[in-house]
Amino acid sequence: MHDWIRKRQGPDREAVTLRRGRIYILPTGLGVAFGVMLVAMLLGSLNYGNNLGLALTFLLAALGVVAMHACHRNLEQLVARPAGTEPPFAGQEAVFRIALANPGPLPRNDVEAVVAAATPPAHVPAAGEASLCLRVPTRRRGSIRLERVEIATRYPYGLFRAWAVLHPGMTSLVYPRPADQAPAPPQHAGLPGGGIARRGEDDFAGLKDYHPGDPPKHIAWKAYARADELLVKEFSGAAEATPVFDLADAPGADLETRLAVIARWILDAHARGVAFGLRLPDEELPPAPGDAQRARCLAALARFDAPAPDVA
Amino acid sequence: MSPERTENFRRLAWTTAGLAAALAPHLLRLEPWVAGFVLSVAAWRLVAERRGWRLPSTWVRGLITLGVTIGVIASYATITGLDGGTALLALMSALKLLETRTARDQTVLIFIGWFLCLAAFLYAQDVATAAWVLPTVWLLAAALLRISLRGGEGPALRPFRTTGAMLLKAAPVALVLFVFFPRFGGSFWGAPSSERAQTGLTEEMSPGDISDLTQNDVVAFRVRFEGDEPPPPRERYWRALTLNDFDGYTWRRGDSQSYHVPEVRHLGAPVDYTVTMEPTAQQMLFALDLVASWTPDLAYKSWDFSLRTRRPVNAVLRYDVRSHPEYRAGESLTGALENLSLQLPDGRNPRTLELARRMRAAAASDAGYLQSILDLFREQAFYYTLTPPGLALNSVDDFLFNTRQGFCGHYASAFTMMARAAGIPARVVAGYQGGDWNPLGGYLIVRQSHAHAWSEVWLPQRGWVRVDPTAAVAPERIERGFEAAFAESDALPGALRRESELLWQAGMVWDNLNAEWNDWVVQFDRAAQESVLSGLGFDDPDWRAFATVLAVGLGITVGILVLWLAVELRPRATDPAAAAYQRFQNRLARRGIERAPGEAPRDFAQRVRRLRPDLALPALAITETYLRLRYGPAPAAGDLRMLRTLVTRFRP
Numbered sequence: 001m002h003d004w005i006r007k008r009q010g011p012d013r014e015a016v017t018l019r020r021g022r023i024y025i026l027p028t029g030l031g032v033a034f035g036v037m038l039v040a041m042l043l044g045s046l047n048y049g050n051n052l053g054l055a056l057t058f059l060l061a062a063l064g065v066v067a068m069h070a071c072h073r074n075l076e077q078l079v080a081r082p083a084g085t086e087p088p089f090a091g092q093e094a095v096f097r098i099a100l101a102n103p104g105p106l107p108r109n110d111v112e113a114v115v116a117a118a119t120p121p122a123h124v125p126a127a128g129e130a131s132l133c134l135r136v137p138t139r140r141r142g143s144i145r146l147e148r149v150e151i152a153t154r155y156p157y158g159l160f161r162a163w164a165v166l167h168p169g170m171t172s173l174v175y176p177r178p179a180d181q182a183p184a185p186p187q188h189a190g191l192p193g194g195g196i197a198r199r200g201e202d203d204f205a206g207l208k209d210y211h212p213g214d215p216p217k218h219i220a221w222k223a224y225a226r227a228d229e230l231l232v233k234e235f236s237g238a239a240e241a242t243p244v245f246d247l248a249d250a251p252g253a254d255l256e257t258r259l260a261v262i263a264r265w266i267l268d269a270h271a272r273g274v275a276f277g278l279r280l281p282d283e284e285l286p287p288a289p290g291d292a293q294r295a296r297c298l299a300a301l302a303r304f305d306a307p308a309p310d311v312a
Numbered sequence: 313m314s315p316e317r318t319e320n321f322r323r324l325a326w327t328t329a330g331l332a333a334a335l336a337p338h339l340l341r342l343e344p345w346v347a348g349f350v351l352s353v354a355a356w357r358l359v360a361e362r363r364g365w366r367l368p369s370t371w372v373r374g375l376i377t378l379g380v381t382i383g384v385i386a387s388y389a390t391i392t393g394l395d396g397g398t399a400l401l402a403l404m405s406a407l408k409l410l411e412t413r414t415a416r417d418q419t420v421l422i423f424i425g426w427f428l429c430l431a432a433f434l435y436a437q438d439v440a441t442a443a444w445v446l447p448t449v450w451l452l453a454a455a456l457l458r459i460s461l462r463g464g465e466g467p468a469l470r471p472f473r474t475t476g477a478m479l480l481k482a483a484p485v486a487l488v489l490f491v492f493f494p495r496f497g498g499s500f501w502g503a504p505s506s507e508r509a510q511t512g513l514t515e516e517m518s519p520g521d522i523s524d525l526t527q528n529d530v531v532a533f534r535v536r537f538e539g540d541e542p543p544p545p546r547e548r549y550w551r552a553l554t555l556n557d558f559d560g561y562t563w564r565r566g567d568s569q570s571y572h573v574p575e576v577r578h579l580g581a582p583v584d585y586t587v588t589m590e591p592t593a594q595q596m597l598f599a600l601d602l603v604a605s606w607t608p609d610l611a612y613k614s615w616d617f618s619l620r621t622r623r624p625v626n627a628v629l630r631y632d633v634r635s636h637p638e639y640r641a642g643e644s645l646t647g648a649l650e651n652l653s654l655q656l657p658d659g660r661n662p663r664t665l666e667l668a669r670r671m672r673a674a675a676a677s678d679a680g681y682l683q684s685i686l687d688l689f690r691e692q693a694f695y696y697t698l699t700p701p702g703l704a705l706n707s708v709d710d711f712l713f714n715t716r717q718g719f720c721g722h723y724a725s726a727f728t729m730m731a732r733a734a735g736i737p738a739r740v741v742a743g744y745q746g747g748d749w750n751p752l753g754g755y756l757i758v759r760q761s762h763a764h765a766w767s768e769v770w771l772p773q774r775g776w777v778r779v780d781p782t783a784a785v786a787p788e789r790i791e792r793g794f795e796a797a798f799a800e801s802d803a804l805p806g807a808l809r810r811e812s813e814l815l816w817q818a819g820m821v822w823d824n825l826n827a828e829w830n831d832w833v834v835q836f837d838r839a840a841q842e843s844v845l846s847g848l849g850f851d852d853p854d855w856r857a858f859a860t861v862l863a864v865g866l867g868i869t870v871g872i873l874v875l876w877l878a879v880e881l882r883p884r885a886t887d888p889a890a891a892a893y894q895r896f897q898n899r900l901a902r903r904g905i906e907r908a909p910g911e912a913p914r915d916f917a918q919r920v921r922r923l924r925p926d927l928a929l930p931a932l933a934i935t936e937t938y939l940r941l942r943y944g945p946a947p948a949a950g951d952l953r954m955l956r957t958l959v960t961r962f963r964p
Contacts, residue, residue, distance in 0.1 A: 030416075030419055033419075037426065041426070044430060045430070046495075048434055048626065048627060049495070049627050049837075050433055050434055050627060051437065051490075051833060051834050051836055051837075052433040052442055052445075052833070052834065053430050053433045054490060054493065055486070055490050055833070056426075056429055056430055056433060056445065056449065057430075058486040058489035058493070059479070059482060059483075060426065060449070060453075061485075061486070062483070062484075062485035062486035063453060063479060063482045065482065065873070066478045066481045066482045066485075066873060067478065069873060069874060070478065070877065073877050073878075073881060076881060077881060103883055104881050104882070105882075105883060106880060106881055110461065110462050120462075121462045127883075154460065155460070155461070156474065156478070157453070157456050157457055
């Protein structure tokens with residue numbers, strides 16, 4: 001069935017309008033119970049020759065029919081679009097965001113995205129947007145792909161469940177899980193000649209203009225207050241002490257353990273606000289401080305010699 | 313209270329409200345302890361949710377369930393009947409409330425609520441019940457919507473509004489199903505009725521029974537006459553059954569169905585009419601004396617000229633009858649029937665027997681004797697009263713010699729006994745006498761308060777003759793009804809008094825509504841369906857005709873529903889550029905320049921230029937700006953403002 005839908009619809013990289021042809025609908029358990037109740041009421045009313053009982057039964061049955069169409073319509077013409085991911089560390093949950101835009105004049109209630117578990121349902125206002133935040137557990141480093149996801153709803157009454165299958169092809173990197181404890185990085189790390197390693201914050205050397213990416217803790221707030229310009233404190237020895245973490249230096253029996261150690265080093269260095277670099281056998285990232293560098297380095301670790309993506 | 317608890321409380325409040333509305337029609341019918349138990353559990357449960365109390369543990373609930381089950385078995389002999397079943401449903405809802413935690417538990421309560429609505433219709437299908445049940449169904453569905461909502465809850469009453477809109481869309485589909493779903497007119501399993509005695513005549517009569525009934529204004533049946541002309545009041549004797557078995561106090565119908573039906577000669581003009589009777593849980597039908605023919609297969613004519621159905625009448629029933637007010641019935645009397653009609657209990661009412669012997673001896677003939685009994689009632693100090701005193705076990709003795717106050721039943725009982733005591737075959741006939749004419753609907757309303765009892769005696773060469781001893785004491789009762797008979801009395805029940813003309817008219821309007829309701833909705837049966845189908849061109853419709861009409865009807869209504877839902881979904885034309893351009897067109901149209909359907913805006917602008925060269929410049933500017941806004945790759949921010957300004961200044 002999944003393969004059939006996949007073949008029928010093709011991949012959905014971009015925004016997808018949920019049209020009639022791709023919305024499926026079936027009664028829920030509650031809907032089946034409702035049907036059984038209606039049959040019992042029908043038999044009872046016929047048996048007693050009770051016309052108002054029949055009228056009641058038929059009114060509820062018709063309400064069920066309306067509910068079915070309303071449930072189907074609750075998804076119709078919604079526009080679903082991949083809206084980014086938040087890479088996790090292995091073992092944490094990857095976050096896939098799916099934006100739902102509602103071009104129509106009717107609000108949509110209780111729309112959820114389902115892979116293994118469902119997201120909290122979203123209310124998509126008329127002519128508005130809502131975002132579904134799909135959390136998928138990860139096991140190992142590498143990447144995880146959102147192969148297929150159902151956009152589903154049980155609104156109204158929960159008697160029916162309508163759903164549309166998307167193949168968004170979204171992939172989220174999974175960073176290696178940082179080692180809980182890691183030995184300090186080798187002192188020579190990053191120094192081609194193996195020179196002295198000094199911590200980059202020891203000696204104040206002067207002020208320079210702020211550039212995005214400079215660690216916020218180095219901003220000279222006092223100077224800012226005086227001169228109304230952002231300056232960053234420079235420390236002597238920073239250049240020599242900038243660590244470049246090399247996979248070859250990381251201790252550990254296997255690749256994953258060593259990647260975990262490097263991830264720990266990167267987090268520690270980032271937390272201290274110093275610049276750092278990364279050297280992998282096939283990739284080298286020159287030292288830099290800041291969040292972007294952290295993401296770049298962790299992504300390189302996630303990609304390095306990675307296994308085939310897991311499928312969410 | 314945490315947001316989650318608030319949410320839970322609100323859900324529970326919706327469900328409980330729906331359930332309470334569904335229970336309301338049953339509260340007075342249920343045993344008081346059942347009603348009390350259910351109501352207190354519902355109240356306790358709401359408070360418990362509000363205050364965050366713990367729900368009873370499994371074994372406490374088990375104990376309660378056990379107690380309640382024993383209670384039901386003790387109070388209701390059976391749980392398969394309507395009363396027991398309803399009580400069980402009500403109690404189940406209460407027990408379920410005690411363990412309700414999740415939304416899923418609550419859906420069970422809503423289903424029970426719908427079943428209680430169905431049960432309400434099994435008890436009564438009148439307008440009032442329907443008017444209560446419809447909003448209840450709505451409320452229950454809204455509660456289901458409310459508890460199934462998981463995201464933001466929105467305005468408090470939105471589930472009610474949304475459900476209302478959906479019921480409106482459901483109505484045409486439901487109507488098609490109601491009209492065309494074939495009625496079988498039978499039952500799959502026995503249709504158990506309410507075990508509780510329904511108000512109305514029963515198969516036995518003790519002193520005081522009928523005067524109790526007269527306090528009751530409930531409609532027993534309604535009659536439409538052919539030609540819309542009812543017979544005169546003195547001919548409105550509606551026979552229900554005869555009472556033949558007397559034990560000195562109570563008259564019973566007796567188990568005596570094996571007599572053959574005596575011959576009847578119908579004289580005079582017939583009266584044709586249609587009776588729509590309310591359920592009685594009895595096997596009797598009502599017909600004017602004396603019935604000649606009736607809706608076949610519905611009933612048979614008993615040896616005492618009453619119509620009897622094969623099954624108790626548990627739903628509103630309509631039937632056609634032809635009666636002849638003038639008749640000769642049963643001119644020859646079989647021995648067995650004679651014995652039955654002369655039977656008297658040994659040693660009971662001795663003073664009456666003695667009186668009968670004396671009076672018979674004094675009279676010249678049987679007829680003279682019967683007349684002397686009526687004279688006795690008329691001339692001596694007998695009183696016709698709605699509130700007669702109770703009678704001793706020898707009820708006729710007590711009535712004739714002590715109390716001398718009685719209602720129709722007392723007189724009929726005494727008269728019949730005295731006839732039998734003198735060797736004249738006689739029996740008590742129970743039924744209704746009279747009826748209120750509803751000028752609005754042109755039909756007769758016969759109420760329980762019209763219940764009456766009279767006598768029937770057998771005389772040689774004349775057969776069975778009706779004698780109404782009440783007429784001797786209170787002739788107004790027969791000719792003009794209760795009001796006349798009790799003109800100066802306060803004892804008349806409130807409903808019978810015409811307190812004001814307005815109220816009386818309102819009552820007639822309401823009754824007419826109920827009568828029409830019975831005719832068009834409650835009694836919409838196979839025959840009515842077939843007449844609808846033949847109106848659609850199906851002569852002699854079979855199951856294929858039903859299937860066709862049902863399928864086509866459903867196809868059309870569901871198609872309309874789908875279209876309706878799709879139209880609601882369509883984005884509304886709120887494009888401000890289009891609105892501004894429309895204003896531009898309107899202004900030109902007022903000057904006689906109209907854009908043809910399908911004419912492109914630029915062509916239209918050229919036409920304007922040719923017709924009114926003075927307007928050429930602004931018209932072209934407006935057109936170009938509009939086209940840029942609607943179809944241009946990237947309209948500038950100021951374009952819309954410019955278009956609006958241009959249109960506002962455009963004065964052709």
